[in-house]
Amino acid sequence: MTPPAIRVVLADDERMVRTALRAILSAEPGLEVVGEAATGAEAVSVVRELRPDIVLMDVRMPEVDGIRATEQILATLDEPPRVVVVTTFENDSYVYDALRAGAAGFLLKRADADALVQAVRLVARTDSLLFPSAVRALAAEHARRAPAPPAWVSRLTGRESEVLRHLAEGLTNAEIARRMDVGPATVKSHVAAVLAKTGTRDRTQAVIAAYEAGFLNAR
Amino acid sequence: MTPPAIRVVLADDERMVRTALRAILSAEPGLEVVGEAATGAEAVSVVRELRPDIVLMDVRMPEVDGIRATEQILATLDEPPRVVVVTTFENDSYVYDALRAGAAGFLLKRADADALVQAVRLVARTDSLLFPSAVRALAAEHARRAPAPPAWVSRLTGRESEVLRHLAEGLTNAEIARRMDVGPATVKSHVAAVLAKTGTRDRTQAVIAAYEAGFLNAR
DNA sequence: CGGCGGCTCCCCCGTCCGGCGGAGGCGGAT
DNA sequence: ATCCGCCTCCGCCGGACGGGGGAGCCGCCG
Known part of the structure; x- marks a missing residue:
């Protein structure tokens, strides 16, 4: 006796993508595409009705994006499906958001059919394991989450950077002077340069700028 | 003609774990465990010599931990293997470090044999795709990375919170007064309360405290 | 009804800060 | 040899800030 098929719902605003995915998945024994949705909102209602095991969810969709849809699905259903977020990637930092939303997996659209099928089976079967280079990109991206360190960062001289760090510790000019072993007047100069x-x-604004620029994490 | 087997190296300081993994993987057609290592350093040299396709790398190991070993392997080899980091999880924030080190996958020790095999095959074959609830835990963990919002947060009154947010925008007392439509003296009072x-x-220190407490993200 | 906490505002005072306009020394690049 | 960037300091000034000590008003709660 064959085990019950893994029931999949596809959510993507592009028909062609849905068709392609359906073609790939339907060809697989044990996989069954039971529904499709073209918007986030639709995805939520379709999932609610059909109760699939897996949802392949595009990130970029009209009305409600894939992330929000994922959140809603996971929040409102008792036994929610595993949601696999699908993206073209490229400039996406969606990965992290997807994680937070509770996605069980992450899939690149350029993944080959084989990997896709494998991934679906895997996610359907287990609640444990592994992730990919896609996520590595996320990590990098996340580290890069100050991708445009404002121009001023590179313009700060060594001393000015030191001063800014001390400012971000909440020190007064006098305290900074002691720590840096220079006169208070010098610190004033550096501070003035930093402000400029x-x-x-x-x-205070300088410290805020430092935080926002991720200046304090850069080692 | 059968395709060449996927060559795996196991790195774990506990012999039993290695034995168990070997037993599972060797039983699979197309998988071959070609080497083992009990330390991070050993892992690096073994991998360098045997050039496997996959390395199952324990995080916690003597001498050099799995993360560093992973870094070294990926940095020093031309065609490095895919490194799958293995952990017992629990209190691990290793996940994130593993990512940064360039791990291609992440595996929980409590994953069942089947999932393990599947994961290895998947990682061996593709460079794309998916990850798990383990990582979701990471995300949560990461979000929780300010688990103890200092006590003072809850003690701030409504007005004081507003003032603190405005402080964190770099406004002067006078500007805050205008925004809140109160007198400057009032703002001074609130600021004094916030400082206390x-x-x-x-x-400035108050703003720093706000940032460190994650006060500014709390909606 | 009498606190009590929160919000509003007042004055005074000393300090810190930031703006302005310098200046000297030093090392590397031109 | 000269210039330029960086670091080091100086004085003066006005305004912003923070501390101290009030005070009146409201609404809630016992």
Whole structure:
């Protein structure tokens, strides 16, 4: 006796993509595409009705995006399906959001058919295991989450950077002077330079700029 | 003609674990365990010599941990193997480090044999795709990475919270007063209260405290 | 009804800060 | 040899800030 088929719902706003996915998955024994959706909202209702085992969810969709749809599905259903988020990737930082939304997997559209099938089977079967280079890209991306370190960062001289770090510790000029073993006047100069280069008007704004720029994480 | 077997190296400091993994993997057609290592350093040299397709790498190992070993392997070899990091999980934030090190996959020790095999095959074959609830746990963990919002957060009154947010925008008291449509004196009072409750001495330190506490993300 | 906490505002005072306009030294690039 | 960037300091000034000590008003709760 064959085990019950893995029931899959496809959510993607492009018909061609759905067709392609359906073709690939339907050709597989043990896999059954039971429904499709073209928007996030539709995905939610379709899933609610059909109760599939797996949802292949595109990130970019009209009305409600894939991430929100995933959230809603996982939040409102008792035994939610495993949601696999699908993306073209490229400039996507969606990966992280997908994770947070509770996605069970992540799939690149350029993955070959074989990998796709394998992935679906895997996700359907287990709640444990592995992830991919896609996520590595995420990690990098996340590290890059200050991808455009504002120009001023590179313009700060060594001393100015030191001063800014100390500012971000909440030190007064006098304290910074002691720590850096220079006169208070010098610190004032450096602070002034930092303010000018960061385009801020006082130490508080400079500290904010430092935080926002991820300046404090850069080692 | 059968395709060449996927060549696997096991790196784990516990012999029993290696034995178990070997037993599982060797039983699979198309998989071949070609080597073992008990330390990170050993793993690096074994991999260098045997050039496997896949390395199952324990995180916790003597001398050099799995993360570093992974880094070294990926950095020093031309065609490095896919490294799958293995962990017992539990309190691990290793996941993230593993990612950064360039691991191609992540595997829980409690994964069943079937999933393990599947995972190895998958990683061997593709460079694309998916990851697991293990990573979801990571995401949660990462989100929880400010698990103890300092006590003062809850003590701030509504107005004080508003003021703190405005401070974190780099506004002066006068500007805050205008935005909140109150007198400057009132803002001074609130600021004083914020400083007292946050245990800081000036607005800059208060802003730092707000950032460190994740106060600004809390909606 | 009497606290009590939160919000609003007041004055005074000393300090810190940031803007302005310098200046000297030093090392590397031109 | 000269210039330029960086680091080091100086004085002066006005305004912003933070501390201290109030005060009146409201709404809630016992």
